[in-house]
Amino acid sequence: MTLAGDFRRGCELVRELTIVAEAPRGGKTSEPAQTDGLRIRLSDRKHFGAALLFATGSTTHIEQLREIASKKGMRLEADGLHKCRTLIAGDEADIYHALGLPFIDPELREGRNEVELALKGKLPKLVTDQDLRGNLHCHTDASDGTETLETMAKATRQRGFEYFGVADHSKSAHYAGGLSLEEIAQQHREADRLNKRFGKDFRILKGIESDILADGSLDYPDEALKQFDFVVASIHGRFKLDRKAQTQRLLRAISHPCTTIIGHMTGRQLQRRPGYEIDVEKVLRACAKHDVVVEINAHPWRLDLDWRWHQAALEFGCMLSINPDAHSIPELDHMHWGVQMARKGGVPADRILNAMTLPEITRYLRQKRRSLARAA
Incomplete structure (x- = not known):
């Protein structure tokens, strides 16, 4: 059967x-x-x-x-x-x-x-579950997740991954327990402590899901954003801006030198609400221009970016990242649904950020921070 x-x-x-x-x-x-x-x-x-x-x-x-x-x-x-x-x-x-x-x-x-x-003999070799080496965009009980940083990291390691990318909500997301600057410092100290215990084969990457504010600026001052290994910039409100304003909002966030990944780009929730109106092509071209990774949010309610846009993203030169948006241990396994969407979109492993090994993604993020320092 x-x-x-x-x-x-x-x-x-x-x-x-x-x-x-x-x-x-x-x-x-x-x-x-x-x-x-x-x-x-x-x-x-x-x-x-x-x-x-x-x-x-x-x-x-x-x-x-x-x-x-x-x-x-x-x-x-x-x-x-x-x-x-x-x-x-x-x-x-x-x-x-x-x-x-x-x-x-x-x-x-x-x-x-x-x-x-x-x-023509040009079918892509599609990404598989086994190609993924780590996860990014995960939440803990510091914001609206159910488990501690340590518990989520250990569960990720037990699944055979090399890194866990924590990305709790930022302070403007008060409805989701967004982190204050002091809470960020506390989480980073905890990550450093755990990383010493984990050793060289596994690492917690310190990230944040920074709200994109109504004007396109990112939550937190730049000095705070520079402390993170990566920043997922996402829209969580003001969904009814018109197409031009919403597109400009995203473009400004993408141009911010601290932005690493654009999260759930269209904001859709399947069978719940449509995405907000944006010029997806213009946004993808901006991501390619500014070396910003496009998220394939693997949460079953989202599956965003829609697979129908994956080929355009690749043609424009974008990297993609399959992120579980996990708020609990079982939700770490959302990665599979993201892989399925990437396969449907014809995406190979070499265009997926978290198909990089720990040394590779560490080097990638370090180079990104060096570029940030030069821009400053």
């Missing part, structure tokens, strides 16, 4: 769960049986891969494959790839191969440009 449909393609919303199951030996295959929110298809082993291909979709992707098959004198159906009456291939990978294509990862099968890239 294999999940197919929207879920297998890594869609941000799954409106119907599709399952392909192998029929018992001697049992009959079937057209999809459907009930509210669930579709099940039975297939024999010989044709299982083809059934899975069709059940995965998308419809546009399948039509593109059928067009290639037709040009080659073949016929692609839900029971396999045929030439005249002969079954050429019934396995998913074999069908792609017989059509002259490499295997196309399910997340890419949206009928955009994946078939064209496959024909």
Whole structure:
């Protein structure tokens, strides 16, 4: 039994769960049986891969494959790839191969440009969960998280990561227990103490999620912001500014030399609220210009930046970061959903900030701070 449909393609919303199951030996295959929110298809082993291909979709992707098959004198159906009456291939990978294509990862099968890239041999090698070496943008009980810095860091290390990027809320986020300057100093002392205990193979990176204020300035004075290893700049209020004003607000924050990452760029919450109105292309170009990383916020309510913008971000020259926005230990595992979105957006590991090893990201952040010092 294999999940197919929207879920297998890594869609941000799954409106119907599709399952392909192998029929018992001697049992009959079937057209999809459907009930509210669930579709099940039975297939024999010989044709299982083809059934899975069709059940995965998308419809546009399948039509593109059928067009290639037709040009080659073949016929692609839900029971396999045929030439005249002969079954050429019934396995998913074999069908792609017989059509002259490499295997196309399910997340890419949206009928955009994946078939064209496959024909040219230019499909990206997609990032995997195993490529990530650390997490950034995590909260503790110092602001609105549920666990201590030590507990969150240890849970991160237990998951095999090399670094934990704490980024509690800044002081203007009073609703979320934003940190005062004294609380920041206290957290940094605690991080230093824990880092001595962890040794060289694991490190707490000292960050902050600094609110982007209504005029685009960052929460805290510059001297305070310079103390952090990284700064995630995010909007948490004034969502109803018009498109021009909201875009200018983000552009000013991006141009701030202390900004490392732009968090949940559009502010959407899936099935709760739409994002605020911004010129996404202009914002992405500014991130590339100022060497600011674009967050793929992996929280299931956000999944922001939307995967449909990932290719544009890469083309403009942006780095991305898959961040869990974790407020508890279980939420550290949100990283998987961010990886799924990055894969759907066609993002390779070498364009993901937290696919860097601890020495690499330490060097990257140190160079960023040196640039900040030179700018001052």
